[in-house]
Amino acid sequence: MRSVEQLERRLEREKRARKAAEAIAEEKTREIYDTNARLQELNNSLEELVRQRTTELAAARDEAVRASQAKSDFLASMSHELRTPLNAIIGYSEMLLEEPDDLMRPELRPDLQKIRGAGKHLLGLINDILDLSKIEAGKMDLFFEAFDLAALLSEVSATVEPLVAKNGNSFELRHEPDLGTMSSDQTKIRQILLNLLSNATKFTTQGRITLSARRLIGNRVEFEVSDTGIGMTGDQLAAIFQPFSQADASTTRNYGGTGLGLAITQQFCRMLGGEVIADSVYGKGSTFTVTVPEVYTYASAPQPSQLGRQRGAIGTVLVVDDEREGTRMLAEPLSQEGYRVLTAAGGTDGLRLAREEKPDAIILDVINPDFDGWTILRLLKTDAELCDIPVILVTMLGERDMGFALGAAEHLTKPINPKELLQLLARVQRPATAPDILVVDDDQSTRDMLRRMLVREGWTVREAASGTEGLQQLAKATPAVMLLDLMMPEVDGFEVLRVVRQTAAWRDLPVVIVTSKDLSRYELEWLRGHAMDVLQKGAYSRSELIAAVRAMVEAARRTPSRLVPG
Amino acid sequence: MKGIVFTEFLEMVEGAFSPDVADRIVDVADLPSGGVYTTVGTYDHTEMIRLVSILSEETGIPIPDLMRAFGEYLFSRFSSLYPKYFDGVDSAFGFLSNVEDYIHVEVRKLYPEAELPSFGCDLSRPGTMRLTYRSSRPFAPLAEGLIRGCLTHFGETADIEIEDLSAGAGTSARFVITQRDAPQ
Amino acid sequence: MAKILLVEDNELNRDMLSRRLIRQGYEVVIAHDGASGVEMTGAERPDLVLMDMSLPVLDGWEAAQRLKADPVTRSIPVIALTAHAMTADREKALAAGCDDYDTKPIELPRLLGKMQRLLRGA
Numbered sequence: 122m123r124s125v126e127q128l129e130r131r132l133e134r135e136k137r138a139r140k141a142a143e144a145i146a147e148e149k150t151r152e153i154y155d156t157n158a159r160l161q162e163l164n165n166s167l168e169e170l171v172r173q174r175t176t177e178l179a180a181a182r183d184e185a186v187r188a189s190q191a192k193s194d195f196l197a198s199m200s201h202e203l204r205t206p207l208n209a210i211i212g213y214s215e216m217l218l219e220e221p222d223d224l225m226r227p228e229l230r231p232d233l234q235k236i237r238g239a240g241k242h243l244l245g246l247i248n249d250i251l252d253l254s255k256i257e258a259g260k261m262d263l264f265f266e267a268f269d270l271a272a273l274l275s276e277v278s279a280t281v282e283p284l285v286a287k288n289g290n291s292f293e294l295r296h297e298p299d300l301g302t303m304s305s306d307q308t309k310i311r312q313i314l315l316n317l318l319s320n321a322t323k324f325t326t327q328g329r330i331t332l333s334a335r336r337l338i339g340n341r342v343e344f345e346v347s348d349t350g351i352g353m354t355g356d357q358l359a360a361i362f363q364p365f366s367q368a369d370a371s372t373t374r375n376y377g378g379t380g381l382g383l384a385i386t387q388q389f390c391r392m393l394g395g396e397v398i399a400d401s402v403y404g405k406g407s408t409f410t411v412t413v414p415e416v417y418t419y420a421s422a423p424q425p426s427q428l429g430r431q432r433g434a435i436g437t438v439l440v441v442d443d444e445r446e447g448t449r450m451l452a453e454p455l456s457q458e459g460y461r462v463l464t465a466a467g468g469t470d471g472l473r474l475a476r477e478e479k480p481d482a483i484i485l486d487v488i489n490p491d492f493d494g495w496t497i498l499r500l501l502k503t504d505a506e507l508c509d510i511p512v513i514l515v516t517m518l519g520e521r522d523m524g525f526a527l528g529a530a531e532h533l534t535k536p537i538n539p540k541e542l543l544q545l546l547a548r549v550q551r552p553a554t555a556p557d558i559l560v561v562d563d564d565q566s567t568r569d570m571l572r573r574m575l576v577r578e579g580w581t582v583r584e585a586a587s588g589t590e591g592l593q594q595l596a597k598a599t600p601a602v603m604l605l606d607l608m609m610p611e612v613d614g615f616e617v618l619r620v621v622r623q624t625a626a627w628r629d630l631p632v633v634i635v636t637s638k639d640l641s642r643y644e645l646e647w648l649r650g651h652a653m654d655v656l657q658k659g660a661y662s663r664s665e666l667i668a669a670v671r672a673m674v675e676a677a678r679r680t681p682s683r684l685v686p687g
Numbered sequence: 688m689k690g691i692v693f694t695e696f697l698e699m700v701e702g703a704f705s706p707d708v709a710d711r712i713v714d715v716a717d718l719p720s721g722g723v724y725t726t727v728g729t730y731d732h733t734e735m736i737r738l739v740s741i742l743s744e745e746t747g748i749p750i751p752d753l754m755r756a757f758g759e760y761l762f763s764r765f766s767s768l769y770p771k772y773f774d775g776v777d778s779a780f781g782f783l784s785n786v787e788d789y790i791h792v793e794v795r796k797l798y799p800e801a802e803l804p805s806f807g808c809d810l811s812r813p814g815t816m817r818l819t820y821r822s823s824r825p826f827a828p829l830a831e832g833l834i835r836g837c838l839t840h841f842g843e844t845a846d847i848e849i850e851d852l853s854a855g856a857g858t859s860a861r862f863v864i865t866q867r868d869a870p871q
Numbered sequence: 872m873a874k875i876l877l878v879e880d881n882e883l884n885r886d887m888l889s890r891r892l893i894r895q896g897y898e899v900v901i902a903h904d905g906a907s908g909v910e911m912t913g914a915e916r917p918d919l920v921l922m923d924m925s926l927p928v929l930d931g932w933e934a935a936q937r938l939k940a941d942p943v944t945r946s947i948p949v950i951a952l953t954a955h956a957m958t959a960d961r962e963k964a965l966a967a968g969c970d971d972y973d974t975k976p977i978e979l980p981r982l983l984g985k986m987q988r989l990l991r992g993a
Contacts, residue, residue, distance in 0.1 A: 643969075647966055
């Protein structure tokens with residue numbers, strides 16, 4: 122009996138324990154559920170918050186874009202609206218000034234001149250503001266053409282001479298006689314120079330204003346505008362390129378101007394792949410130095426971070442020589458030929474530059490101070506990164522075998538013959554991969570001839586017999602360079618070029634026009650603005666064509682994004 | 688105190704003495720819980736003290752001896768109930784030094800309200816562990832039993848010196864455990 | 872004396888430029904929009920066309936293209952007058968077949984120089 126009661130009690134305890142455990146389990150489950158629900162809720166509200174915030178940000182961004190667009194549009198239309206009546210003010214005052222004296226009271230002329238002058242000043246302001254807003258909005262167009270430097274300089278000088286004379290200043294234009302041509306946006310360069318010169322005339326009285334120009338090693342042209350005017354303090358100098366920051370507010374009152382000219386000048390320089398530097402001694406005068414690439418290539422497009430690292434059009438050569446004279450003898454013919462030339466006086470510098478710049482070739486004088494040329498050669502040839510760079514040794518007679526043994530590609534003896542140097546360089550410089558050239562011409566025999574010429578240089582060639590086919594070939598794969606005929610049935614070369622320049626992927630494609638068409642001056646100008654080179658059939662030599670294509674292949678090779686072989 | 692201590696205690700009593708004894712002490716104790724325990728529940732620790740003291744009266748064995756014996760039994764049960772706490776542990780010192788930083792942390796994940804004693808470990812002398820037990824409850828003898836059970840589990844022999852740190856209250860003690868066959 | 876067709880929609884500009892040209896001894900005929908500009912070139916056979924680019928009905932670029940596509944009017948020189956000194960407008964004008972361009976506001980001596988060059992060449 123007793124044990125049955127015991128068992129019953131135990132059973133009862135066990136049952137209750139089970140129920141208690143079940144109740145606890147249920148409670149725990151509910152807790153977990155509640156916690157999960159709270160977490161879910163928190164998560165949802167976080168997501169909602171993020172979504173909301175994202176929407177707000179997107180709206181703010183769209184709004185900012187719209188506002189910026191609206192600002193540009195407003196400025197553009199406003200300036201148009203302002204210009205139209207201004208045109209009338211300037212035009213009618215000029216018309217009155219053109220009246221013969223018997224029809225007009227001569228004492229009114231000075232007043233008319235003031236009206237016209239004020240109108241022109243206002244027009245200048247509007248133009249500056251429009252320019253700056255276009256630059257800001259990325260809408261400033263560039264127009265590239267080849268132009269004669271000396272002609273541009275004398276035209277600019279003629280324009281500013283009356284301005285210079287106004288404050289009793291003298292003006293001097295200084296440059297080497299054979300500056301040659303440069304290929305850039307002529308209008309922008311003219312405006313840069315005019316801005317700097319008019320700035321100089323404003324701040325100089327009874328002084329001297331000088332405009333000078335020269336070519337620099339590395340295919341750059343340098344313009345310098347200096348004056349003996351009031352100069353600037355360090356603080357003024359630091360802010361000189363900021364918009365609306367003439368040295369101080371009183372400057373505007375005393376000297377006029379918008380305070381935008383230098384900001385625009387700097388922007389233009391950057392757009393052209395160059396830069397402007399100001400230097401000044403307070404009370405003594407100021408000097409502005411502008412450096413721009415002699416040939417604007419799409420590869421040298423304005424990427425501010427890369428300024429100062431412009432690549433040469435046809436290749437970079439490193440000259441390692443301890444003698445200044447020796448370096449000059451080597452560097453000059455090279456940069457004249459269009460190479461970008463780097464120089465190092467010693468082996469340490471030479472190796473550093475070789476690593477940093479990966480030149481296309483190295484010219485090495487074996488007698489070098491800190492370690493001899495043989496050691497440099499050995500170090501170059503045992504460095505995995507550098508061993509592929511061809512080295513041309515400059516040696517004394519009888520040392521050439523040792524040079525070849527150490528891996529030199531070519532060999533020169535002093536005194537240097539520039540022609541021989543260039544030939545050697547052309548020989549050692551080979552593109553790593555065979556770039557492909559697209560030839561678009563409807564004439565079979567022209568295509569054949571071009572193909573033979575190009576293949577001989579180690580390039581691969583694709584052909585297209587019409588403009589349409591040319592565009593199809595382009596769509597298949599962007600070539601390194603395109604040779605384009607103009608006169609083709611249906612889609613002609615102009616049209617192909619227009620499409621190419623309007624298509625983002627091909628905008629930078631180097632195009633050489635090969636044509637037998639008689640080009641008008643304006644066709645030529647238009648083509649020069651859209652193509653890299655224009656060769657007239659029958660008028661160019663084989664070597665000219667090859668040189669043009671090689672330069673473009675080289676330039677393209679340096680722009681990794683464009684390197685799309687096949 | 689966690690329910691598992693109670694359920695294991697009653698099981699030990701059933702096994703070591705008899706189900707009769709277990710039934711009786713529950714009956715006599717007349718506890719708020721009515722002796723109904725589940726491992727996942729939590730119960731007042733005084734019920735344990737009461738159960739042990741009634742068992743002591745019933746069997747004539749002193750309370751501390753019962754506590755120690757229960758501790759040893761409880762440890763052996765732990766090793767079969769919670770093998771995961773034994774993974775990768777190959778010595779008593781190794782296990783004991785895990786109690787505070789690992790096992791108690793895991794227990795709190797499941798039972799945030801659990802009031803656990805603390806076990807401070809000092810292993811600065813080779814071959815010796817100084818383990819300091821601190822609790823709000825007087826279960827130092829139970830802790831000693833657990834330590835002994837642990838040594839037994841790992842097949843180790845050691846001398847245990849006990850320093851009472853709570854003036855006979857049993858809530859705090861230092862166990863100096865010296866491995867007997869420890870290499871010098 | 873040479874006959875000039877001035878295609879210009881803005882009344883002030885039209886009045887101003889036509890009077891100044893007449894004063895220089897040119898005979899001036901006037902059209903107010905691109906379409907009548909094209910029409911009048913055919914009818915009047917001027918020696919030179921001065922064409923504003925932003926014109927109603929038919930803009931200056933389109934009008935110039937039509938003139939240059941028509942064998943009858945092709946040889947008549949066209950000078951584009953662009954409202955903004957915008958490179959793109961200038962390029963567009965040349966691409967449309969204009970023989971030269973000038974920007975507004977008109978600088979009369981400069982414009983006269985361009986006109987004379989083209990009239991001599993014709």
